[in-house]
Amino acid sequence: MSGKIALVTGGNRGIGWQTALELSRAGxxxxxxxxxxxxxxxxxxxLKAAGAEVExxxxxxxxxxxxxxxxxxxxKRFGRLxxxxxxxxxxxxxxxPVGPDHTASEVAMEKLRAVMETNFFAVVAMTQAMLPLLKASEAGRIVNLSSILGSLTEQANKKSPFYMAKSFAYSASKTALNSLTVHLAFDLRRTKIKxxxxxxxxxxxxxGGKDAQMELEDGAKTSVMLALLPEDGPSGGFFHMGQALPW
Ligand SMILES: NC(=O)c1ccc[n+]([C@@H]2O[C@H](COP(=O)([O-])OP(=O)(O)OC[C@H]3O[C@@H](n4cnc5c(N)ncnc54)[C@H](OP(=O)(O)O)[C@@H]3O)[C@@H](O)[C@H]2O)c1
Structure with a gap:
């Protein structure tokens, strides 16, 4: 893996920070x-104290x-990503998720727009900005941090363990992000970018809060796996720990 260059947005804490650490450890x-x-x-x-060299x-x-x-x-620094x-x-x-901020019937338009701005529009714009640099790579990889709460299949299924976890603005933003993933993979199907x-x-x-099930170390694993996919790896999929998820 040595020699690869990665950009992790929101890398100052949480899953992004841990992803930066693990990628750095992978060279x-x-x-x-x-x-x-x-x-x-x-x-x-x-990150440096934990053994990683990052900028x-x-x-x-x-x-x-x-x-x-x-x-x-x-x-300027690397000529590619x-x-x-x-x-x-x-x-x-x-x-x-409890209260009006989370419901489709009551969420304030301002709140809905703010969540969509960061979780969807900004990702489209970031990706478009970085595409020329990713195309300069021998094997570009794009990982979009979505959520199972963005799965329409799970949200609509009364038997799903996620059925009651309804946070409309967040889910809609991640559903839109999933759509970006499918469409972008199609656009890039003849390139080496996944x-x-x-x-x-x-x-x-x-x-995620303190009641969450997973430790940070495990929480970064899916991102790292998809960032380091080999040439015969998938593109245009939705995954958790190597398992395909329903859209
Ligand atoms: N934790 C979970 O259980 C979980 C589950 C499913 C999906 N996810 C997804 O995983 C990703 C990381 O989540 P996390 O749990 O690590 O969240 P987190 O601890 O709240 O960290 C979020 C990170 O995103 C950054 N950020 C937010 N808005 C930004 C902006 N406009 N520009 C640049 N950075 C921005 C934050 O920066 P600041 O420090 O400046 O706020 C922070 O670094 C998110 O996309 C989240 O939706 C998380």
Whole structure:
């Protein structure tokens, strides 16, 4: 794996931070995106203390000027990008999802737009900005951090363990992200770039909360697996720990 270059958005904490650590341990040169300089520096120092060599850039994925600066930085520094982990994401409110913020009948349009902006529109824009650099790679990989809560199959199935976990803005944003995954994989089908959606599991992070089932170390595994897919690996799929999930 040595020599590969990765960008992990929202890499200053949670699953993104752990993904950066694991990719670095696999020999990948990792650049993490963080919204502020203080967060970027602190996260990079913690990664260094844990044995990883990373660089950080200031990157709010919803800001066009930040995305362009990130593209320019990577182009100048490396001339290509091998792995893009679209990890940055926001929830629509607390978890478990209770209250009007989470319902389709009552969610404020402002809240719905804000969640869609980060979890969907910004990912489309980030990916479009990075595509020329990914095309310059010998084997580009795009990992979109989705969620099982974005699976329409599970949300519509009364027998699903996720049926009662209804958070409309969050789920809709991840369903849209899944659609991006399918469409982009189609667009890139004649290239060496693979694009897949990941459900990390219910992970102990600020978003997942302390009652989550999975430790951070395991929560990064799906992202890392998809980031390091071999040439004969899948593209246009939705996975958790190597298992295909229903859309
Ligand atoms: N934890 C789970 O159980 C779980 C389950 C399914 C899917 N996921 C998905 O996995 C991904 C990571 O989740 P997590 O649990 O690690 O969440 P987290 O602990 O809340 O971390 C979210 C990360 O995204 C960053 N972020 C948010 N908005 C951003 C923006 N506009 N620009 C750049 N960075 C931004 C945050 O930066 P700041 O520190 O600046 O806020 C933070 O680094 C998310 O996409 C999430 O939806 C998580």
């Amino acid at each position: 990948v040169k990792v650049v993490i995106g963080a919204r502020t300089e203080a967060q970027g520096r602190e996260a990079a120092e913690k 950080w850039i200031r990157l709010d994925v919803t800001k066009a000027e930040d995305r362009e600066a990130a593209r320019a930085y990577l182009e 091998d792995i893009l982990v679209n990890n940055a994401g926001v929830a629509a409110g607390g978890f478990p 694009v897949n959606a990941a459900h990390p599991g219910w992970v102990k992070t600020e978003m």
